[in-house]
Structures are given as structure tokens and as C-alpha cells.
Amino acid sequence: MRAVVAVLLFVTAAHAGLWGLFQEKQAAPDFRGILPSVSYAPFEGSAHPDVDNIPQIEKIRADLKKLSTITRAIRLYSSTGGVELVPPIAAEFGLKVTVGAWIDKNSDRNKREIEAAISLAKRNSNVNGIVVGNETIFRGEQKIDDLVELIKQVKKSVNVPVTTGEIWNIWRDNPELASSVDFIAAHVLPYWENFTDKQAVDQAVAMFQLLRDQFPGKRIVIAEFGWPSAGYNLRNAEPGPFEQASVLRNFVTRAEAIGIDYNIVEAIDQPWKFFEGGVGPYWGILDANREPKFAWTGPIVNENYWKLAAIALLVGILMSLPILRLEQPKIMQALLLSAAANGVGAWVSTVFAYWAGHYFVFGSAFALTLGLTLLVPLILIAMARIDEIAAIAFGHRPRRLITKSATLAPATIGENVAFPKVSIHIPAYFEPVEMLKQTLDAVSRLDYPNFECVCIINNTPDPEFWRPIQDHCRALGERFKFINAEKVQGFKAGALRIAMERTAADAEIIGIIDADYVVHPDWLKDLVPVFADPRVGLVQAPQEHRDGDRSLMHYIMNGEYAGFFDIGMVQRNEFNSIIVHGTMCLIRRSAMDMAGGWSSDTICEDTDLGLTIQQQGWLTHYTNVRYGEGLLPDTYEAFKKQRHRWAYGGFQIVKKHWRRFLPGASRLTRDQRREFSLGWLNWLGAESLGVVVAILNLIWVPIVAFADIAVPDKILTLPIIGSFVVSLVHFVALYRLRVKIKAGQMLGAMIAAMSVQWTVSRAVAQGLITEHLAFARTSKGGLSRMSIEFQAFWEAVIGVLLLIGAAVLIVTNSYKEVREIYIFAGVLVLQSLPFLAAVAIAVLENSRINSFAFWRNSAVRTAELIGLRPVTLPTVNTQSQPVASEIRREVN
Template identity: 35%
Template sequence: QLIALANRYPDTIERVIVGNEVLFRGDLPLEQMIRYLDRVRAHVRQPVSIAEPDYIWIKYPELAEHVDFITIHLFPFWNGIGTNVDPDRDDALNAALGAYDNIQRMYPTKHIVVGEIGWPSNGDRQKYARPSVSNEAIFIRHWLNAAKVRNIDYYLLEAFDQPWKENLGEGRTGAYWGMFNADRQMKFPFTGPVTEDTAWPSKALAASLLALIPMLWFGRRFSRFKLMGRFFFAALIQLACGLIVWSATLPFNFYLSWVDWTMLVLLFPAQIAILAILLINGFEFTEVLWQEKWVRHAGMLRPDPPEKQPFVSIHLACYNEPPEMVQVTLDSLAALDYDNFEVLVIDNNTKNPDVWKPVQAYCEKLGPRFRFFHLEPWPGFKAGALNFGLKETDPRADVVAVIDADYEVRHDWLSSLTGYFHDPKVAVVQCPQAHRDFEHNRFRRMTAWEFDGFFRIGMHHRNERNAIIQHGTMTMVRRSALEGTGGWSEWTICEDAELGLRLMHAGYELVYVDELMGKGLTPADFKAYKSQRYRWAFGAMQILKGRWSWMVKKGPLSPGQRFHFLTGWFSWFADALHLIFTLMALFWTAGMVAYPQYFALPMQLFLIPVIGFFFAKAIFGIVLYRARVPCSWYDTLMASLASMSLSHAIARGILHGLTREKTSFVVTAKSRRLGESGFAAFAPVREELLMAFALVCCIVGMALSYGTRYIEGTLWMFILGAQSIPYFSAVIGAWIAHKAGDKAG
């Protein structure tokens, strides 16, 4: 058919090309290609050639004997050679001209035709070669001038963008070689300045207008912050709005397939969520670092005389706790410097009499102030036991205090704090959770400092708007408020946090006193550590679902309280998003490695915000720890490791909490189960180990398939590596816990 067309239209067809990059692709052997060339030359009058990259002509010089002219393809872009606005320093141009000169010297008697030369305006970077409108304009302008001076015969690739070429193995870049886009619009002029994005003024205006009102509102509402803090958060607002506009308009710069659009539909809401979490964390960062002073700071009070002391009923709920540990707690309660109190020990559902009877005997030894109850069977987990205790409380009690079975309290806990209940608006006085006997045990030490961060940072941040999280230990509650709002909720496994929210909804104030009035024990091992955080995450979702109308509708809760209870768990939502995104990334990476014609590399500009969020969150956390938590750099980094190791457990808790109504209440073990083998140490992190292994396999697959040729590929491998950090942290944490054993702190 080629021969027939050439002979039918001799005045129209001036040259005949037999094969386009056939030898380059390895479609045919050299000998067969030569036979085709000889056959065509014998039957047509036009000059005949084959189009190949310059190195093919160097590799097979005998090919020149079977063509009438030499056709070469010159693509410095694919060789990763960058261009430059200065023609003398334009490496891409010099490389193309150098290749042309080399072929001309090799075949001085043959006419040389540059069959294809050009530069893409978009797509994936090749080493130093960056696809862009400006670089396309620079290279083509330089080439046109050089070709005119040298009288080079050439064809530019190409007139129009060809979106269908993305499926030919050229990747995203293959669609963008035209001087006109697919809609037949000229990309750049041949003279004068070149604008990379002609719509940038309108995008910049949109981002500025979107950020203006939030910035003005923040500057006015939080005028008590130092100027640097207000400037920092305003810049963060502008950055977030800019990224939203950028991300929303970016897809329209590409020719996207339905697969790409599907991924973008999933990625864009996730990116909005990431920016929201960044702003929420940034607000906490700003307030903690740059507030002039804490507005709602509360400290120790002068003790009341005995006749003015409110009567306190201390409730200690326990299940299957080591008797010797509970006895330490009871001894500390017996030593309280306070006259008007009682202690109720409620053991619910401990089956072994050897565990609960020694505690009962010890309470009898301490005297009538200590009362012991054994409940079996009893529903409602800890909340059920506390509600039983509420019914047994001394009628004189004005305040109900709750502590965990492992806490050793200070003698002045009650005497220094019960004075706050003289204010009828106060329903809760909360002290921070703290830990003891951890200093010389590496696992307990890292978890102790990880716990400490929230009470030094997050609780102060929330306390400014009367929105603290009430905890189930070191807490005191006004009895009338507790009973008047329905007691402890048995429908959630986080009955303490739910009670705090319910009391706020009833109009009460909660006081946070950042004094270490009692210290307990950290979780005994990594399984207990994970289980506790899973329970907290699951319970948080129960509360959000159960009290959703309180959060989103105007009512007794203030805007600040609704803000903190809606967004306070957003960092945990980020862990859930991390799990979802990791699973999607594993699927997409497998697709890119196995079926690159259908799965393109993610857009570079969608990857950068994700990487930026990862670094920003890490920096925020470390800076706040150094500013607010009295620990060393080593402890700060180990606390960060501990925090990251919980990501998968939190993600599961969030997702299960959103999709399930109930789960079991698992008591956090405070004493170690010894005798485990090294392999058993990793039993609690089986899923994390599998995820880490899968991510490593994906990184290796990407490295073998793409290497470092594409910046997007390199960024994607970096993201896969960053995604693996929480999973490796969990594995490391489990190993540290195993090696640390249960030696005394």
C-alpha cells in the first residue's frame, strides 16, 4: 500500500519513510528492515529512508547504504538534558545540534533530515529536563533560530497535543508535545515573554479573597495573641486557601482519563481534610506558643478548714487488678490530708477470689472509711461499676472523685482543690494523668512522655474555651451535677469524656489544674498500650455519633466547645485517612508497576502538599514538646516514636467506631505477662508488620520500574516511605517493650 500511494501521488509525496523507530523499539531485526528498504527503493521514484534516533545510525552504519537520506529523531528531553533561556548555555539545544553534527560527519554524502524534534509543555520530569510551556517555548525558539542559520531540514513534533498518546507507553508526557493544545489554542508566542499559566492572576485573586475574611476574623478574635502568632496563623490560612484553589484548578491543566478523575475525586476531599487538620494543629501551635497568658489558668487553692470542706466520696473501680498494686493506691488514699471523705472500692466481675479477696481484706484493715463491693456478674463495664458506687455513696457527699486502681495520690489532692466547688458553676476539677516508676524502663519511659504531651499542650489549649476532655482518673465531679445529668453513660466505653461533654451541655464549667496530684502506671506492654488507644478512639466515635446534634446545632454548647469536640479528634481522623490512603497507594503502586499503560504517576503538585503536611505536623509536635514538656531531646523523639506507633490502632478504632455500635471494654494491663518469645513480641503488630512489608515491596517495585527518572516517581517513593514510618514505629515499639520487660522503673 505504501508503494502504491507513493506511485499514485508522485507530485504530493516527496519522501518515503519506511518504519518509524522500528529498530529503536526492536519490532524487527536489522536484516528484515534492510530488505523492506531495498524493496521500497526498487519500486518508487521518491527518496527513501527510515526514521530512528541518532544512536541507531551510529550503531548500524550499514543501514545508510540502503537509504537515500538519513532521518534522525532528536529528543534531548528524553535524555534528561535541561534547557536554558540563554542560547549559549542551552544544554538541550547544544546536545541536539551536537548529535546532528555527529551524524553529518559520519555520513557526509547523505542529506540529513531531523524527522522529529520538540519539547513537551507538561508531564513528568526527566532528570534535568522539566516539561513546561516556558521551556517548550525556549527550546523551540532556540531551535528555529539555529536551524535557520545552519539550513537544517527538520520537522517539529508536533502541531497539536495528542491526549491518546498517554496510552502508548510515553506516560503522561506523551500527550503534550504540540505547539497548540488539544483545543487548537496556541500555547505560546514565538516572540516576547511567555506566561506559564495565563490564569494565574485570577487564581491568585481567588485565593486571596478566600483567605481575607478568615484572616481578618482571626486577627480580631484572637487579638490577645502576640503579633508573631497572629501573623503566623494568617500566613497558614493564606497557604491553605492557596492550596485549595491550586488543587481545584490543577486537573484542568492535564488531559485526564476516567481512572485519573476517579482518583482525583477521592484525593481532593482527602486533601481538604489534610488542610483542615493542618489549620487545626496550627491553631493549637499558635495559641500554645504565642498566647500572652492563659485566660483560664487554675492553680492550687488554700485548703479550707475542716468545717468548710465538702464531703468527698472517692470511687475506685477495678477488674482483675493485682492486689498489691491496689493496696499501694489505698495506702495513698488513707494518707490524704483531708477529714471529710470516704473510699468505695467496686470490684466488678473479677472471677478469681485470690485476686479480689485480698483487696477486700485490706479495705477492712484500713477501717470503716473504706468500703469494698464485689459485683459478679455486673453489666456496663467501668461505667456500670461507677453507677453502682453512686447509689452507695454517703448521703453527705457533695463531690464524687474517681481514680484508677494503680494511682498513688498526693496527700493534698483533695485539700488543695475542693475549694473550686464553692463556685456553683463548677462541675468538674480535673488533674492530669501522670506516671511513676518509668524512668529506667525504656518502653514505659517513652509511653509516659507520650501521654504527658496532651496534658501539657492539648488540655491547656482546650481549657481556654472550657472544653477539656474529662478523664476517668484524678477527676472530681459535683455529685448533684453528676446525678442530675444521668450519671455515668453505659452506652460508651469512654464514659468519662462523655460525662464531661454532657456537663458542658448542661451549662457547667470544668476546671483544669495542671498539677501532678497523682501518678499511676503506664501500660505494661505494647498490646496493652495499643488496646487502650483503640478503646479511646472507638469511644470518641461513639460520643460523636451519640451527641452529633449537640456538635452541629446551636445550643447550650459554645462555639469554642463545639469546635474542640468536633476537631479535637481530627488528628485521629488523620490516622484513619492515613490507613485508607496507604491501602489506596498500595493498590495504585501495584497498578503502576504491573499496568503502567493504565496507571499514571500521581501529579507532582498533589504529592507536594502531602509531603508538606507530613513535615509540618512533625515540626509542630516536636516544637511544642520542646516548649511545654519538661523532657530531654531523647525523650521527645522517643515520645514521637510512641505516638506514631499507635497510628494503626487509632485508625482501626476510628473506622470501627464509625461502623459499629459497641465493642468490648478491655482493661489496660499494668503488669507484664513475662516469658514471651521474641516472635511473640510481634504478635500485637502483625497487621503493622504486613503493611510495612507491603510498602517496602512497593518502593522496591517503583525503584526497579521507574528509578529516579521522574521526579513524580521519586516523590511517590518518598511518600511510600513516609507512610511506612508509623508501621515500622509500631514494630520498633513492640520490640522495645519486649526487650524492656517488666523491670522496675
Template identity: 40%
Template sequence: MSKKMLLIPHLKELSAKIARTVLTCGKKLGRTGTLILLFILGGNLLLWAGLNRPVQDEPWNGIVAGVSYSPYQKWEDPFKDKFPTVVKEMDRDLALLKGKVSSIRTYSSINGMEEVPRLAKKYGLTVTAGAWLDKRPANNEREIANLIRSAKKYDNIERVIVGNESVLRGDLTVPELIRYIERVRKEVKVPVSTAEPWHVWLAHKELAQHVDYIAIHVLPYWERVPAERAVDWVMSRYEQVKNAFPGKHILLAEVGWPSAGSRRGPAKPSVINEAKFVREFLNVASRQQLDYFIMEAFDQPWKLPLEGSVGAHWGIFNVERQAKFPMQGDILENPLWPMEAGLAFALAIFPILWFFIHFKEIRPLGQAVFAFLIQAAASLMAWTAFVPIVDDLPLFSEIMWGVLLPAQFGLLMVVLINGFEMTEMIWKPNLRRRFLSYNGSNDRYWPMVSLHVAVCNEPPDMVIQMLNSLARLDYPIYEVLVIDNNTYDARLWEPVKKHCKHLGRRFKFFHLGRWPGYKAGALNFALTRTDPKAEIIGVVDSDYIVQPNWLRSLVPHFDRPSVGFVQAPQDQRGWEGNLFKEMCNWEYNGFFHIGMVHRNERNAIIQHGTMTLIRKKVIDKIGKWSEWCICEDAEFGMRLLHAGYESVYVNECFGRGLTPDTFAGYKGQRFRWVYGAMQIIKHHWRWLVPDLKKGRGLTMAQKYHFAMGWLPWFADALHMIFTFAGLCWTAGLVVWPQYFEFPLAAFIVPTLGIFAFKITHSLALYKTRVPCTLPQRIGAAIAGMSLTHTIAKAVFRGLITSKQPFLRTPKDESRPPLIQGILMAREEGLMFLLLMLAACNIFVFYGGSDLEVLTWIAVLLIQSIPYLAAIIVSVASTVPTLADFKTWLNVKRPQMQRI
């Protein structure tokens, strides 16, 4: 029984169970939910049916006059000296052909092939016997001797063919081939010829003088003829050869169409196209009484190195000896599509039902959008899962399928995560956890706050500006501890020390010199110097300017004992009029207006090392800042939530810092965030897996947000893997086309779809949640994409290493020259150049008429977009405004004119 048939028995039972479940759950969905569910599931079924419509064509009701026969099984390969020597296998083949064909053509007379005429006679089949001739004289002598011997021995050999495409391959010259033909003609009494493509006969008409008939190969696929015109083209070539050799009998020694493999221009291999071609040709041949051999009886996988994937799929039976299509009735490209549709239905139905039941507050349009995404992801997974069952893949493609299947599952999970975020943020009427700022009166109790500021090699004017803003805080009781660590230039820290003294007793300055633990080490030192009366610890970055009402607005949230920390968003200043900083600013804003708001719905926000307030007792309970992690703030927030405390996110700006001044600084900051996340995952991975002991540690919702929040960074790592794989694959397609074919459509199509969704998801959420214009949204998207390569590097390095130096984000840097800006994206620029060269090479080598060629080029171009974005953002950091660009251009123009 074939692997396809093994999947069928339980389909009805599974469908019945699913139907009962749907009817039961339908009562809980309500009328609208039920209608959406039926629309989505019904649309999925209609799509599968529409893509797999049966094709009706002229039937063939007779017996096929002849087929080419190579007896190789899927485990046999002449290149590896594995020949079909098992007579029982050949006997079964010929028994299968009995009653379906009248004659067979063979290609060799040695290595077991000499048994074919005897077995064919047993089943009433006539034979056109062949001898394979190539550049090996000794092998050719064996072939000729056995061919002559068989022709004399078996009366069912009605003619012979000496050599197959020997001139086309360049193995023999025409005179050499003629000598072999004449030797055989002298020894046998049956008609003798050689087989070559039609154009070889026309180019070497002298061959016709030494043969008894003309045996031509006419294979329209190789000539890039569309399937719908293939039979007419065959007949035109037949008439052309017939007119060139009047009086000579013409044998169509090979005529056929492949069922699978790569497109060749408009010539598309498929089961439907093969079936239509064979049926139409057989009827035309019958009416015109043509002599022919259909290419071929059984698929031959051993031809892959010679002709690529298409070479293995010319049979009217597959390699397992099953008919690919019927000679009468409807033709189906994929007869298993109902099972694929059923699997897609089964994968989608329960997640959709769960979503509808648990998120009834989502507006109907949002429910429909997310249900569609679930069904689309399920359908893509079902399609991909069935690829090795539906298609007869070579071993290399099966290995690729096994490697890419989990990766595709991960990418589709990212789509669903982003889709869920989009659904809640756009179509959820009201947020459950929306915290507002207070305006507390003076007569209430105000706990003491200790504000900690870590400083390292920062410009003193910037730090002084920040301290002045803290001095203006409208709050009755607080202190400010400034910890300057690892700054060795006294000109940087002495002015800050002097200014702290000037601001008064509540400002305390500490210079630590060389100090371990980076920022976490400095903050831990601050905890040892904190006033014992302090009940709340605040952390502010040294580049921030804080609003006077910050503490008064947020501290009242600590009135609830369950609150462990209160977080306000990071915001930026000084970006107006600067193209690069404007792009960075709105890219940052996306996370704080979308991601943090969404995470706050389930008490799962990320703590940030600035504009955060923490209950001092919590620090005493769960421990200090972790010095092993370069993202000590996010790690501490996760520990706090794991301990059962509540977080509060007030999405209101109370302080603004500076964006990085250069693309290198922007990348370095993101690298630190991602690397720190990898450290957290490795250290606390047990907290993220499901725990049967309910009520302990993170809730399932918190685990979801932490795990799924970091998963898109792994998708960026996959992008890097896919990019290198794409470059290697392209090299294979160009250098070794006989071994490489274009990647499976089941992986290419989702790649294009996922990219389109990511763009749509980003722009839609920004339009709804982030107060910026369309050009600013586009700029933010470009800035986000520009970090793809950096994020990927951070993921890999974070997974394989345990320590990374703390990368301080430089502020107030001088703007780099243009050449330095380009160098900041040198790795991304190199990758962009390689992808462009790869796309150009594919276009030059394969042309632009094949759909799969153009699709692969599109994939390479899409893979290049993040690298192009990095170049754009890096250059923007050097020429950030239109005015600056005009100034730069005016400076350069006289130099260009002189040149």
C-alpha cells in the same frame, strides 16, 4: 471557550470587593496587625509571582517548515478503534495550521488518514505521507496500497515514509522492512524512506542502501538530556548521522520536547522548556537550512498507555487546539497563576482578619505565625484546586485528584487546628481560665465526698497501695466504695476485701462477679450504694496513689453552683529509669499540659475516669455512666457540658498511676480511647454541628474543641489509607509504568510540609509547656507516632462497628522477652518492611537522578516513620534501660561467639 477562560470575567469584581473589605477591616486591626497582614498577603503574592516568572528567549518570527500531524481529538483512540473519520475536524486542524507551517507529516494512510493530503492541498500545505507498519500483515498491505494510491493521486505529497520505528519496536526485521520499502519505491515517483531513531540507522546501515533519504528521530527528552543542552545535542546527533551517510539527505522526521509529564533524569517536561527548545531549534534550523518536522502539531492523549503522561504532551497546540506558548515575547509556564494567587488571597483574607480582630491579645509573632499558616494552607488549596485546569490530566489522574482533594483539605485543617493551639499556648500572655488549688480552712463547710474505685483483675498489692493513699486523705468526711467486677480469681479480690475491712467503716467493698457494662457498669452500681448525704462523687483508678490534699484542694471549686465537675490531670509514677515508660509518661504529659489547658480556655475539657470530682446532683439530672460507651468518662463529661454546666481543670498533680508495662498495653489503652471517641461521635454527632437555636447545648467553642480535638485521629486514619495507596501506586509504577505516573506534586509537596510542621509543632509546644528535656521531648514524639497505626485501626473499627469489649490496661506486667516485644509491633513491622521494599524498588527501577523519583521515595520513607517508631517503642518496652541493654548484650555475646 476553554475551561480556563471561563474563570476570568469575575476576577476584577472579586478583587475590588476584597480590597474594600480589607480597607474596612484594616481600621480595626491597628498598625501592627495591618503591617502583619500586608506582609503575609504581599509575601504570598511575591511567592506566586516568583514561582511564575516569565522567561524571555530568542523569538521565532518565521513559518515552521514542518510539523508531525495526528488528527486524533481527545475522545478518539486508535487502540479502541475510534479513528478521526470526521472530515470537518481535520479540516479545522489544517485551517489552523495554514500560515503557521509549510508542511505536515502523517503516520498512516488508512482509517480516515487518506483524506489528509486532499485537505492539506486546500490550505497550501505539502505532505510527507506515512504508512504504519506493525506485526499485522493484512493491515500492512492496506497501508502500503493506500500510501501508493495517495502518492499517485495528490501532487502535494512530496515524499513518503514507509513504517515508523518498526525496527525499534521489533514489529519488523530489517529485511522485512526493506522489502516493503522497495515495493513502494517501484510504484511511486517521490522520494521514499522509513523513519527510525538516529541510533537505529547507525546500527543498521544497510537500510540506507534502500532509501532515497535518511529520516531520523532525535528526541533528547528520551535520552535524558537537560532542556538547556537539548538543541546542541540534537545537532550533534544530526552531524553524527550526516557523517555516517555522506551524500544522503538527512530529514529530522521528529524533533521536539514535551510540555508535561514525568521527569526523565535531568530532562524535565514543561511548557517553558518546550517553548525554549522549539524557538531555539527553529532559529538554528533556519540558519543551517535543515529539513525537519517538529514533534508535533497537537497533543495526543491516546498515547498515554504507550508512553505515560508525557506521551500526550508533545504538541505545540494542546488537545483543545490552543497554542501552548507564543513564538515571540515572554513565556509563562502557567498563565493562570494570577487567578490562583487571587483565589489563595480570597481564601485566606477573611480567616486572617477574623483571627486578628478576635485574638488581639496574641503577641505579634504569634499572629504572624498563624496568619502565615492560614495563607500557606489557602495557597496549597488554590494550587491543588487549579491542577486539572492548568494541567491536561488523564482521566485516572483526574479521579485521583477528586479523591485526594477532600483528604488534603482535612489534613490542612489539622495543620490549622494544631497551629491555633500552638499560637495560643506559646504567644498568649495570660490564660483566661486558670484554676488553682485551694487551701481551705477547717471552719468552712465541707460537703461529703463518695469516692468510687472500679477494680477488675488487678494485682491486690497495687490496689491496697492505692487504698492506703485514700485512707491518708486530709478531708473531714468521705467514703470509699471499691467495686470489684468480673474478677473470677478469689486470690485477687479477697485480699482487697480484707484490707477494706481493716481500713475501717468508710471503706466498703463489693464483689460483683460477672457484671455487665464494664467499668461504667461497676460505677453505676457504686451510685446505688452511695451514701445519700454525699454531694460529690469522685472516681479514682485502682493503680493511683493520691496526695492527701486532693479533696481539700479541689472541692472548694464546687462553691460555684455552675461547676459540674472538677478535673485534675492524670500523672504517672515509677517511670524513672525505664526508657519505655519514660517515653509514655511524657507523651501523656503533652496532652495534660497542652491539650487540656487549651481546651480549658473555652470550658471544653475532656473528663477522665480518674482524679475527677462530680457534683452528685448533676448525675441525678443528666443520668448515670453510659454503659454503651467504652469511654464512659469522656461521654459523661460531654453530656455534662451539653447540659450547660461548667468544668474546672486544675493543672496540678494530686495523684499518680502506673504507665502500661508493654507496648501491647500502651496500644490497647489508646485503641480504647479512640474507639470510644468514635462511639461518642456517632451517638452525639448532632451536638457537634452548628445549631441555630443559640443558648442550647454545647457552645460553638465547645463544639470546635470536641470536633477538632478528634480530627487528628482521622488524620492518622488517612495516613493508613495513604500508606496503602502509596504501596499500590508504587506497585503500579514498577509493574505497569505505561499506565502509572508519579503522583501529582500538589499532593506530594503538602505531605512533606505537613510532616515537617507536625514535628515542629510538637517540639515547640513541649519546649514551652512541658517540663522535660530535649531527649525526653523526642522520646515523647516517637511514642506518639508509634500509635498511628493503632489509632487508624480504632477509627475504622469504631466507625463500622458499635460494640467493642472494654480493654483493660494491664498494670504490673512482667517485662516480655525481646522476641515478644517485636511481635507486639508485627503489623507495624510488616508495614515498615513493605514501605522499605517499595522505596528500594522505585530506586532500582527508576534510579536516583529524577527529582520526582527522589520526592516519591522521600514520601514512602516519611510514611514509614510511624511504623518504625512502633518498632522502636515496642523493643524499648523489652530493653528499657541502657543497663538492661548491656546486661542483655553480655548474655547474648557468648552465644554469638560459640556460633
């Protein structure tokens, strides 16, 4: 344990060291002067000024008192809606004011704005200029001639300089506009022109020089210069707190040195400017709480950096503590788990930083909260998978697993010696006759002296299905009991209850096998001795299939099943928390009676009974030795129906048993509660979350593509990608370590596993809104016909929509090149893979390549074409014909 503690301390120290190593610190020129002017809007919160955001005199006075310490003047953008209160209050603090008149297409509003601006200039001696319109030409809301007329109207009415605010290139390209104003108010915002923060100052100075050269003698003012502290990148332009501080400090220093008149946009962050894209609210040198966002002197640093580091380290430590409760964890196991825990801590810290550094209107706050809520279980699932990787790759070998070499010799169980009686129950419903005969024949060959077999056919009135089985049971001898039960209630569970009623009184162990299973002779001989321990209530053997070579689809399906039985079940067995499945299962009769027998209130009666037995405190054991083989589902449709039944039944079990997971509600151990909870979350939750997140992302696509709102990558999209990578590594690594199949079959198994995401999520959704669905038998044995319907229609629809969404994002982002949007598009592609996997298998099932004969013939033809084997020509058996000379000889 000391070694493990040392590992945890080492990882924590390394984590802290990384925070220290990556702490950002930038040098920039000190600025100790007073800014000549800053843009000011007296609005607060996220409401648009035109809606309901009327400024209050007390707030304006507090703002201007603070701004008077850092600037000599302010620039306004309108003269109505409460902004008219600003100039007289600014005079109280010695601030000059450049009044703005907001001009758009609304002529009535334009008139009010101009009249108010003129009035403010006449009544307030601290007004030093009027800006008529702000980027009005750029927005296309006024023609130049019309705007010039408005400017002339204002110039006639006031004694202060009058101009309009436009982007520098508008001035360059329209000299007639420049001739109509008293000075040129040029907006130079390098961010919007895709310049980097390192190029921003040079670009601004160059544009100033360009305008001064083009309009000699005209006063040139850079009326807007700034850099956002947050938001998305625009090609090479990266917003951020460090970038903002560096750009502004470098700019004001250069501007002061060469005598540039300038105005910084803007004084205070404006959360209501979300319509200007992700960067809109973040141009202020003060945040929305009126606190400075950076210092004008000294190195540029994040003052909250070590607070965030402390959060990351604290979360990492707390999430690492469960490692200490593991039973003798190995060093590499602890190292991987602790590293993952600290990685989650770093992500949590990033979430705190993002939440503290951004403003949210209701919609974005709701979307972010919903996204984070969905990510929490996703990260728990990823951590559970990392835990399983660490345990299997670096932990102890399984200790409770029953292996062939560790099977016990016959011993005393109860009052019987050596060979307690086993009653084997085989429920059947419209099963192929020859298949069921094979199952009964295999049972008759069991190398065990004391057993009976109860074969119950339920709700199958057609005598062609039950009469041959009845005759076959008679032929096999008195050990075999046949029951033909009609109008059975409760599906399979109801049939098994009837079988229990006909079970021999002295049978101490009940064996359950499906109608398609051919058991090995040593099944009972090897596993019944485990019940010598009176605490053991159940012993489970894995499922296996003997028809995996029927087609390529069945081959990969068989590989997918194997992962559950060779990986998950082996690990769960270590904590006495296996999932019971209703075949190849041996149950102590007294344990079954204590649990109340087979229940019909779920359609997964086997798992339900197994969990109840564990809740009663019985021990369960598992072996991964194959003691029998059954048949795979006939079709992909049957495969999906079976998975739907398992998922729906699993959700029923969650609803039925969740109270027993509360402290003291049952005899389940802490480890059992954890394994079952994480197991349900890992299976039902992961698949459902995948579909929910995919659909929500589809809904979000038009917002991202057309409303200039990017999904934050560090806290939302990158964790989704990380979880996908963890799932991929989990699948590949554990299959390679535990499942003895070839790489090609493993790849196919991965596709098969992904293909049922939609199926499982549908089952969970139906479990939320319904109480009971009918038991759907899995078609096996070749009786079922392939449906004429395409078996992955909805998967195809969603998968294609996700790909279209990704394409739309990429196309619409081709100009802006916002990195977060590209990452979001990548997430959509990843999320489409499970849906497309279903489409691939549905297509495969009906194609020639599903046949192994096709691949064998293709291999032979390829070898012949490249000369690796000689071409085999067809042989023609014909009688030899006489040549012409012989014919002539015979005629002569």
C-alpha cells in the same frame, strides 16, 4: 486588633510581592514565519486510537483550518483508522501531507497500512512523501532487511519520496537502511537523551551535521524535533511550558538560518499517549482544546500567572480571617498563622495550575482526586497544629488553668458550707490486691473532712481478689464502703452505676479514681472549692504514673502520656472543652444526673459523660498539677490495648454525638465545636489517614516503578512531607515549652506516640464496621504475663514493605533519575517510621537494653575503660596462709 489587621495586610502584601518576585519571564528569538511541517494525529480525548477514537470529518477540517495558519505541511503516522480522511481535507487548505504507514509485528495490519498509504499517495496530489514505519527498528518490531523490503515495495508503487522514521543513531549505525530510502527522516528528541533545554538545539544541530557528513548528497530531514510542556524530568531534561517555548523558538530560528529541513512533533497534544510516560500527552504546540500553548514572539510568560496569584492570595486571605476572631491574639501569633494560611493558598493555586495544565484518564484522575481528598484533612490537621504552636509559643499564657497557687479556699456550695460531701468511687476488676490497698490507704489520708469512699469490685468471683479488700475497707472505717457485684452488665460504667446507687444522699460531688491511683492528701482540699461557682460541673486533674523507672519502655511511655496532659488538655481548657478521663475527676452530682449518668453504649464512658455535661452548658475546669499517681500498663501489648480502647471508644462517641454539633442542637459553643472536631480529626483522623495513605502509596509503587507514571510532587508528595515536618516541629516545640522532661525521654515519647498509629487506625476501622466491642481492661500492677506473640507483627510487615517499595523506586529510577520518584520514595520512608517505631518498642521490651541496670553498668564499664574512674577489683576474703620458711620452722 489594629495591629493584627496590619499583620494580615503585611503578610498578604509580602505574599503578593513573592509572586511578583518569582514571576518567570524568558527571552527567546521571535519567529514570525510559517513552520515547514508539524506532526498531526486527528484523535481526541484519552481513548487509544486502536480502541475507540475514530476521528470525525468536521473535527479534522477545523484542526487543519487552524494548522494552515502556522504550518505548510503535516506529517501523519498511519493511513487507516480514520487518518485516511486527512489528505483530501488538507488539500482544501493548501497543506502538503507526508503520509505515514504504521508498521509493527502484525503482518495483516502492515499490509493494510501499506496499501492505504499507496492509495492516498496516488489519489491526493498534495501528498509529498511516505514514511514507512515509525521507529520500527528502534522498537524491535521489524528487522532491517524486512523493513527495507517494505520500503522497496512502496517505492515501486508511488512517485513520491519514500523513507522510514528512525532515531538519528539508528541511521548512523545502519548505513544500509539509509541507502534504501529517498531521504533520511531522523528523529532528534533531546529530552529523551537527557539533554537540558539549554543544550537541546545545539544537540539537534550537531546530529544533523553528523548525518550530513556521514551521508553526503543525501537529503537529511529532522523528521521529529520537540520538547514536552509537562511531565516528569528525565535526569537533566526538564519539561515545562517555558522550556518548550524556549526550545522550539530557538530551534526554528537556528534551523531557518542554516537551512535545516524539519518537522515539529507535534501539532496538538494527544492525551491518549499516556503509555509514553508522563510526558507523552504534552508534545503539542497546541493544547487539546486547540489553543496555542505559547506565543512565537515577545517574552515567554505564563499568561495565567496572575490568575493563579489571585487564587493564592484569595485563599490566604479567607483562611486568615479566623485570626480576627481570636481573643487578643499576639502579633507573632497572628504572623505565623497568616503565613501558614497563605502557604496553603499557594498550594491551592498550584493544584489549580496542575489540574488545568494536565490531562487525565480515568485511573489517573481517580488517583489524583483521591489523593487530594485525603490531603484536605491532612492540611487541616497541619493548620490546627500550627495554630497550637502559635498559641503556646507566642500567645497568652493559660487563663483558665487551675494552678497550685490559684486554688480556692473552701466556700459555700449548695446548702452546705465550707466542705461539701464528696463520694469517691473506685471501680476494680481483677486488680492486684496490694495495689488496690495502696489506693484505699491514700484515700484514707486525704486532708478533707467530709468524704466517703465506695469501692466496687465487679465480675471478680475469685475471693482472693475481693475478700482482702473487703477486710481492708472495714479496717479503714465507716467512710469506706465495699461492694462485690457479680454479673454486672455494662463493664466499668455498669459498676459505676451501682456505686451511685450506694452513694450517700448528701454527697454533692462524685470523685472517680482508678484502682491503681495513689492520691495526694490535698486533692480534694485544693479542687473542691472550684465548685463554689454553681456553673461548674466538672474539674479534671491529670494522670501521672509512679513506675516510669521500671524500664526504658515505661520511661518513654510515661513521657508520651505527659504530652497530652501538659499540652493538649491545657489548651482545650481555655475553650471549656476538655476531654474527661475516668480518673482524678470530680463531677457535680446534679450535672451528672442532668447528663443521664454513666452510659454503657460506649467503652469510653468517662469521655462520653464529660462531653454530655458540656453539651448541657456546664463549665469544666482543668489543672495540670499532679494530685495522684497510678501505674503504667505492664506491657507494650497492654499499652496498645489501652490506646485501642480509647480510639474505638472515641469513634463511638463521634457516632453518638455528631448531631449535637449541628447548629442549635446543643449548648456547645462555637469554640467547643471547633476544639472537639479538630481534636477528633487530629487524633483519630491523622492516624487513620497516615495508614490509608501509606497503603495506597504501596499499591501505587509498581505503577510508578514500571509504568513511567510519577506522582506529582508539588501537589501530593511535598505536602505530605510538609505535614510530617509540621508534626515534628509541633511535637518537639510544644514538649520543650510545656512538658518538663529530658530530651532523651522526649525522643522516646515521640517514638511511643508514633508506634500506635496502626493501633488507632485499626480501632477506627473497627468502629466503622462494628457497634460494640468488649471493654478491655488495661493490665497493671504486674499481674499480666508477657505474650509470646510479637506485638508489632503487622507494623513490621507494612513498615518493611514501605522500605522495600522505596528501594524498588530508587533502583528502577537509577537510569531515569526522575526527581518526583525520588521524592515519592522519600515519602515512603517517612511513612514507614510509625510502623518501625512500633517494631522498635516491641523489640526493646524483650531486650537487655530495656533495663536501666544495663545502662548503668554500661556507663560504669565505659568510664573504667577510658580511665575516668578506677577499676574496682573483686575482694577475696581468705585466711592468711604461712609461708614456707614458717612451715619449716614449725616442723623443726
